[in-house]
Amino acid sequence: MRRVGIIAFQGAFERHAQALRALGAQPVQVRTRAALAEVERLIIPGGESTTIGMLMEREGLIESVRQRMNEGMPVFGTCAGMILLADELTTSAPEHRDTERTPYIGGLAIAIERNAYGRQVESFETELAAPELENRPIPAVFIRAPAVRSCGPSVRILAQFEGAPVLVRQERILAASFHPELTEETAVHRYFIDRV
Amino acid sequence: MNETLWSERQKATWKTKLGLAEMLKGGVIMDVTTVEEAKIAADAGAQAVMALERVPADIRAHGGVARMSDPGMIAAIQNAVSIPVMAKCRIGHFVEAQILEALGVDFIDESEVLTPADDCFHVDKHNFRAPFVCGCRDLGEALRRIGEGAALVRTKGEAGTGDIVEAVRHLRTVRDTVRRLTNLPSEELMSEAKTMGAPYDLVVEVSLTGKLPVPNFSAGGVATPADAALMMQLGAEAVFVGSGVFKSGDPVKRARAIVDAVAHYQDPVRLVEISRDLGDSMSGIATGAIEEGAKLAGRGW
Numbered sequence: 001m002r003r004v005g006i007i008a009f010q011g012a013f014e015r016h017a018q019a020l021r022a023l024g025a026q027p028v029q030v031r032t033r034a035a036l037a038e039v040e041r042l043i044i045p046g047g048e049s050t051t052i053g054m055l056m057e058r059e060g061l062i063e064s065v066r067q068r069m070n071e072g073m074p075v076f077g078t079c080a081g082m083i084l085l086a087d088e089l090t091t092s093a094p095e096h097r098d099t100e101r102t103p104y105i106g107g108l109a110i111a112i113e114r115n116a117y118g119r120q121v122e123s124f125e126t127e128l129a130a131p132e133l134e135n136r137p138i139p140a141v142f143i144r145a146p147a148v149r150s151c152g153p154s155v156r157i158l159a160q161f162e163g164a165p166v167l168v169r170q171e172r173i174l175a176a177s178f179h180p181e182l183t184e185e186t187a188v189h190r191y192f193i194d195r196v
Numbered sequence: 197m198n199e200t201l202w203s204e205r206q207k208a209t210w211k212t213k214l215g216l217a218e219m220l221k222g223g224v225i226m227d228v229t230t231v232e233e234a235k236i237a238a239d240a241g242a243q244a245v246m247a248l249e250r251v252p253a254d255i256r257a258h259g260g261v262a263r264m265s266d267p268g269m270i271a272a273i274q275n276a277v278s279i280p281v282m283a284k285c286r287i288g289h290f291v292e293a294q295i296l297e298a299l300g301v302d303f304i305d306e307s308e309v310l311t312p313a314d315d316c317f318h319v320d321k322h323n324f325r326a327p328f329v330c331g332c333r334d335l336g337e338a339l340r341r342i343g344e345g346a347a348l349v350r351t352k353g354e355a356g357t358g359d360i361v362e363a364v365r366h367l368r369t370v371r372d373t374v375r376r377l378t379n380l381p382s383e384e385l386m387s388e389a390k391t392m393g394a395p396y397d398l399v400v401e402v403s404l405t406g407k408l409p410v411p412n413f414s415a416g417g418v419a420t421p422a423d424a425a426l427m428m429q430l431g432a433e434a435v436f437v438g439s440g441v442f443k444s445g446d447p448v449k450r451a452r453a454i455v456d457a458v459a460h461y462q463d464p465v466r467l468v469e470i471s472r473d474l475g476d477s478m479s480g481i482a483t484g485a486i487e488e489g490a491k492l493a494g495r496g497w
Contacts, residue, residue, distance in 0.1 A: 009222060011219050011220075011223075012218045031460065047243065048220075051242070120300075
């Protein structure tokens with residue numbers, strides 16, 4: 001069975017595990033470097049990017065994940081995970097503290113803005129067209145979501161919403177600003193484990 | 197579906213409310229009273245802060261009526277940190293809740309720590325776009341709050357004491373009752389719903405799934421990393437820390453230690469390192485020494 005790691009300090013890691021089980025993959029909770037060594041691919045879940053990044057840093061996991069990514073390990077980040085994978089953090093509200101970069105992984109050539117859609121009361125559900133994954137629209141839940149403000153030439157946009165990319169891929173990195181794990185739809189997880 | 201408009205989005209659905217609660221699993225939410233404390237909490241790795249004018253230990257000591265905090269103070273903390281900011285309204289005080297929602301608070305805690313505004317009814321939380329968290333001592337109370345629209349519950353413990361015993365009792369009570377419901381034949385569930393004072397449909401759901409329909413966090417009495425890990429091992433999905441951090445001798449160290457303890461709650465070897473050299477913990481009050489009428493946990497209907 002395919003062993004897919006999930007960074008499991010904080011956030012929606014259990015919901016990712018459910019999606020993986022539904023697809024016949026074996027989820028592995030990753031909190032240490034030893035656990036990371038046991039998995040063939042890795043999900044970085046939604047949650048608080050500052051909290052997850054700090055806890056990964058304290059375990060030496062930031063450096064280990066970077067190294068595994070350089071060796072070709074596929075990685076999928078959702079929401080906070082996307083923020084941690086982004087090369088650049090940007091903001092349209094410079095007075096806000098969101099610009100201070102806490103520990104992150106990087107590797108994905110995008111500039112991302114945290115909490116770009118507003119506070120929790122602005123969180124929303126919608127449906128997205130992602131023809132490379134699925135012919136029908138896929139449901140998407142956005143929670144205090146970040147927005148991709150620019151992409152490097154190596155980044156392919158797999159889905160967008162209101163002109164902003166929300167699902168992107170760069171070689172073996174997949175990242176979503178929404179939460180596929182909060183719906184019953186497994187198309188994004190299937191794409192990650194079969195095609196990334 | 198490319199042409200979805202801003203106005204067509206389904207904002208603040210049950211899924212988005214519950215979704216934020218899901219994002220808060222496995223972390224620590226800290227009570228903070230100033231911008232400086234909020235920054236200490238965020239830098240320690242807290243996943244959210246609860247903005248309030250006085251921590252529960254001071255509310256206890258101060259006496260009088262405890263109300264919603266000044267919106268200016270809450271807004272200052274919202275501007276100081278990027279993590280979610282929660283704030284408390286009084287039980288049943290739906291106008292305080294409206295104010296907190298208009299302020300853009302990420303989670304509203306309809307809290308027994310403040311003096312109740314209504315001695316019969318809670319806020320109808322379905323009417324709000326902001327998600328709510330509410331306290332509970334047993335499964336019936338948890339399901340009543342969820343029935344009213346709470347997207348997250350927390351066992352109450354006894355806030356401001358630094359004594360973990362009530363938190364343990366409330367969490368064990370909820371979880372024991374969930375386990376018992378899963379073994380009941382369906383014909384017994386209606387009477388069970390009547391006895392515990394909970395909505396029948398939610399009793400049936402818990403009986404079928406073996407878990408609450410929303411995440412269940414722990415609050416009220418956490419003072420040490422070991423306390424936090426205890427609540428996680430007992431089945432709490434995240435931990436609220438009130439007075440335990442900023443009433444201790446070294447809040448910076450203790451805040452980080454409690455965050456680390458929740459992340460590594462199953463690893464006693466790590467907990468040794470995490471618990472070491474933290475300075476004085478809050479002195480606290482043994483809950484056995486508090487008169488029944490003075491306990492905050494009894495507030496809630």
